[in-house]
Amino acid sequence: MSGTWCGVDIAKLIKKNGMKAEDIPLIRKIIRRNKRLELLFAVAGFAALLVGVLTFVALFAQMAWAGWERITPEFFTNFPSRRAGQAGILSAWVGSLLVMLVTAVSAVPLGVAAGVYLEEYAPKNLLTDIIEINVTNLAGVPSIVYGLLALGVFVYTFGFGQSILSAGLTLGLLILPVVIVATRESIRSIPLHIREAAYGLGATRWQVTRDHIVPYSLPGIMTGVIIGMSRAIGETAPIITIGALTFIAFLPESPVGPEFPWVNFEWLKSGFTVMPIQMFNWTSRPEEAFQQNAAAAGFILVLMTLAMNAVSIWIRYHVRKDIKW
Amino acid sequence: MVSVATMRMSEQAAAGVALQTGVASGEARDPNSPDTAVRNGNAVPVKASVENFSFYYGDFKALKSISMPVHEKRVTALIGPSGCGKSTLLRTFNRMHDLYPGNRYEGTIRLHPDNTNLLDPAVDPIEVRMRIGMVFQKPNPFPKSIYENVAYGLRIRGERNRSVIDDRVREALRGAALWSEVEHRLHDPATALSGGQQQRLCIARCLATQPEVLLFDEPTSALDPIATASIEELIHELRDKVTILIVTHNMQQAARVSDYTAYMYLGELMEFGETNQIFVNPKRKETEDYITGRFG
Numbered sequence: 001m002s003g004t005w006c007g008v009d010i011a012k013l014i015k016k017n018g019m020k021a022e023d024i025p026l027i028r029k030i031i032r033r034n035k036r037l038e039l040l041f042a043v044a045g046f047a048a049l050l051v052g053v054l055t056f057v058a059l060f061a062q063m064a065w066a067g068w069e070r071i072t073p074e075f076f077t078n079f080p081s082r083r084a085g086q087a088g089i090l091s092a093w094v095g096s097l098l099v100m101l102v103t104a105v106s107a108v109p110l111g112v113a114a115g116v117y118l119e120e121y122a123p124k125n126l127l128t129d130i131i132e133i134n135v136t137n138l139a140g141v142p143s144i145v146y147g148l149l150a151l152g153v154f155v156y157t158f159g160f161g162q163s164i165l166s167a168g169l170t171l172g173l174l175i176l177p178v179v180i181v182a183t184r185e186s187i188r189s190i191p192l193h194i195r196e197a198a199y200g201l202g203a204t205r206w207q208v209t210r211d212h213i214v215p216y217s218l219p220g221i222m223t224g225v226i227i228g229m230s231r232a233i234g235e236t237a238p239i240i241t242i243g244a245l246t247f248i249a250f251l252p253e254s255p256v257g258p259e260f261p262w263v264n265f266e267w268l269k270s271g272f273t274v275m276p277i278q279m280f281n282w283t284s285r286p287e288e289a290f291q292q293n294a295a296a297a298g299f300i301l302v303l304m305t306l307a308m309n310a311v312s313i314w315i316r317y318h319v320r321k322d323i324k325w
Numbered sequence: 326m327v328s329v330a331t332m333r334m335s336e337q338a339a340a341g342v343a344l345q346t347g348v349a350s351g352e353a354r355d356p357n358s359p360d361t362a363v364r365n366g367n368a369v370p371v372k373a374s375v376e377n378f379s380f381y382y383g384d385f386k387a388l389k390s391i392s393m394p395v396h397e398k399r400v401t402a403l404i405g406p407s408g409c410g411k412s413t414l415l416r417t418f419n420r421m422h423d424l425y426p427g428n429r430y431e432g433t434i435r436l437h438p439d440n441t442n443l444l445d446p447a448v449d450p451i452e453v454r455m456r457i458g459m460v461f462q463k464p465n466p467f468p469k470s471i472y473e474n475v476a477y478g479l480r481i482r483g484e485r486n487r488s489v490i491d492d493r494v495r496e497a498l499r500g501a502a503l504w505s506e507v508e509h510r511l512h513d514p515a516t517a518l519s520g521g522q523q524q525r526l527c528i529a530r531c532l533a534t535q536p537e538v539l540l541f542d543e544p545t546s547a548l549d550p551i552a553t554a555s556i557e558e559l560i561h562e563l564r565d566k567v568t569i570l571i572v573t574h575n576m577q578q579a580a581r582v583s584d585y586t587a588y589m590y591l592g593e594l595m596e597f598g599e600t601n602q603i604f605v606n607p608k609r610k611e612t613e614d615y616i617t618g619r620f621g
Contacts, residue, residue, distance in 0.1 A: 124426060193465040197527070199424060201478040201534065202455035211477070216468060323468045324516050 060302055067296025075296060079249040080278065084289030089297050091248045092278035095164070096233055096304070098252060098267060099274055102168020103175065103232055108225055110172070111179025112214070115221075118180070119187040120209055139177035146174045147241025155242050162243035164252060165268040170238050175228030182224020186217035191325050219320040226312040230305045236276040246281040248273045275301045371437055372397035372538060372568040373418070378432035378444075380413055380422070386592065387413050390432070393587055393597045395538070397437075400560060400569040402583035402600065404576060406615065409589040411572045415540050418443065418570060419457045420450035436537070455482070458531030459540040463547050464523035466515035466530075471498075471507050474515045474526055478534035493533050500566070501529035502559050521552025528559065532567075539563065541571040545578065557582050576616060580604050588612045 019027075078088025118135075122128045150170035160166040190213060198208045252270030257263055273281075275297060282294035373395040380388035388410045395401050403411035413422075420443065422428040434443040436456065443453050458478075466474050475494045484490055494511070498504040503525040507518070515526055524544060531539055541560065545553040560569060560582045573579050579586055579600065586603040588596045588611075596603060596612045607613040614620040 191465075193461055193463055194467065196421060196424070196459075196461065197465040197467065197530075198477070200419060200421065200454055200459040200461075201481060201530065202451050203477075203481045204451060207481050211481075212467065322514060325465070325468060 063295045063299045063302070067292055067299050070292050070296035071299065080247055084287055084293055087293055089275065089278055089300065091251060092273050092275045092297065093300070094251055095272035096274045098164050099167045099171060099272065100229055100233055102165060102268070103171040104225065104229060106169055106172035107175050107179050107228065111176050112183050112221055115180045115183025116187065116209060116213065119184050120205065120213060135177050135180050139181065143174055143235050144237040144241060146170055147238030150238060151242050161269065162271060163269045164272045166242050167239050167244060167272065170242060171232040171235060174235065174238065175232050178228035178231070179225055183217065183221050186220025186224070187213055189220065190216050194325055216323050219315050219323065222315050223312045226308050230308040233304060234276055234301060236280055239274055239277060244277050245271050245273050246277055369396040369399060371395065373437065374435045376433045376435065378434060380417060381429040383427045389592045391594045393594055395568060395570055396585060397568050398564060398566070399584040400564050400571060400582050401585040401587065402579035403570065403572045403587050403589060404579045405589035407574070410592045411589050412542055415542055415570060415572045418538065418540050419454045419459050421459070423450045455534070456536060457538040457540060458534065458536035459542065460524070460527050460531060460544050462543040464520055464527055466523050466526050468514065468516055470512045471515045471526060472511040475529050475533050478530060482534065497529040497533035500532045501525045502555065503529055519552070521548050521555055524548060524552070524556055525559065536567065538568045538570060541569065543572050543574060546574065588615060
């Protein structure tokens with residue numbers, strides 16, 4: 001490289017034998033120039049960041065503003081109604097909660113087992129590579145496709161009907177790739193020398209997996225699960241596809257039964273609605289008052305998502321602090 | 326002229342050996358005393374014998390037809406420049422290479438007195454690892470409590486009796502000279518210990534299962550000089566109980582802690598002998614050059 005750069009004769013500066021005192025102003029000039037570029041990037045990066053943050057804050061604030069006066073205790077304990085002022089989200093939030101329960105119970109064991117197998121047990125060959133690529137691609141499949149799949153498989157073939165069970169399993173499938181990827185990433189962050197320590201003592205692969213790999217990667221897995229769940233709780237398309245009701249004025253049977261064994265699985269077969277569908281239903285009404293309800297429900301839904309993310313952050317900072325190498 | 330200078334350096338090294346090992350063990354060890362002669366003599370039984378052992382990483386032949394004995398309840402040091410294969414040889418002793426694809430063994434490593442060939446595909450690597458423990462370069466305690474770290478080897482062997490585990494944990498921590506420092510905080514996280522303490526914990530973790538051979542892979546390279554001294558002292562005490570094989574890039578350390586030394590270069594065993602002989606009177610020019618610091 002040669003020529004001049006910010007008024008400095010480069011060749012003169014670098015070919016001379018050693019720096020001299022009179023070169024110092026030149027060097028300072030170069031440093032100032034370099035730092036200007038740094039500042040430029042910092043400003044551009046911050047602006048890019050603001051686009052995302054401000055959009056979210058604006059949306060959130062607008063929903064809060066529009067729905068604020070609807071957020072009363074009755075809003076949570078009332079069923080939907082034809083009169084906007086009496087309508088509530090009881091069936092929606094209970095539905096969302098129960099669907100999420102099924103999602104977690106189905107996706108976590110499957111996803112963790114698949115992730116652990118891929119990372120610890122699967123031989124490194126072409127087949128494994130193809131499976132890995134497929135898992136990654138699954139994460140990018142549009143959710144409506146999962147809905148269609150679930151309609152055929154869960155609703156009709158397995159005969160689960162338009163139920164909480166079908167919806168939970170559908171969303172479970174949807175977040176399965178997320179759980180698998182989180183599990184694998186988390187396992188990969190366990191250093192080799194910890195693994196070797198366990199193997200070196202004569203542990204079998206299963207003992208290493210059970211006593212070390214899974215416990216040490218659990219915080220990462222849980223974080224991944226919660227991120228997946230906070231995506232699933234807002235999913236509308238696949239739930240509508242399998243036929244969730246949009247107006248529902250009853251609750252599923254309680255999962256806790258009055259007599260032994262105190263659990264009841266009737267609720268799994270129940271019809272249901274979920275928060276985003278309730279919102280969708282209200283936004284499609286012409287009356288202004290229902291728009292207010294939709295905004296209030298949206299506000300609650302975002303709060304639920306934020307709460308889940310808060311839990312995942314809490315896990316990262318508090319559970320993980322005991323696991324270090 | 327050069328050889329005279331080298332000779333003098335070797336003598337100094339030998340004097341250093343006698344002095345420092347003497348300090349470490351608390352007894353004066355004159356390399357020419359009858360005691361040492363018996364200790365280092367051919368009468369010492371062999372715990373393991375490496376016979377025509379070659380090792381391949383894929384197509385790369387990392388170790389070339391190595392043959393050497395490992396004497397029982399003695400310390401054998403593997404020295405040589407980086408990439409000479411000393412760690413590769415050490416890790417073979419508990420079949421660590423089986424964890425990764427593309428590695429291949431040739432030849433035999435026999436463990437006495439039962440003459441089991443450690444490299445026999447029919448011998449389960451887990452069986453080998455249960456008999457031969459390993460301490461790694463970087464202290465690698467599990468992110469569990471101090472107690473659980475030491476108890477882990479027993480747990481995977483199916484030991485459930487609480488009092489047996491308690492006893493063995495205490496015994497192992499005493500053996501690793503760590504007991505007095507941790508006896509009141511056995512259930513604290515192991516990762517809260519200092520580097521040197523962590524390494525002694527890793528040694529205790531191996532000792533709890535009473536292995537026949539203990540492998541050390543550069544155990545002090547991540548430690549400061551004081552922690553290094555305590556580990557060396559510990560190795561010196563352990564040699565009465567267990568056969569030790571240690572890889573070190575520190576020649577003074579090899580001279581201080583070992584009874585036998587193997588000098589390796591580019592995957593070959595250049596010279597094997599009693600440590601005193603290797604350091605004072607190496608048979609090969611290459612060994613001498615390495616030991617005197619003119620190479621490597």
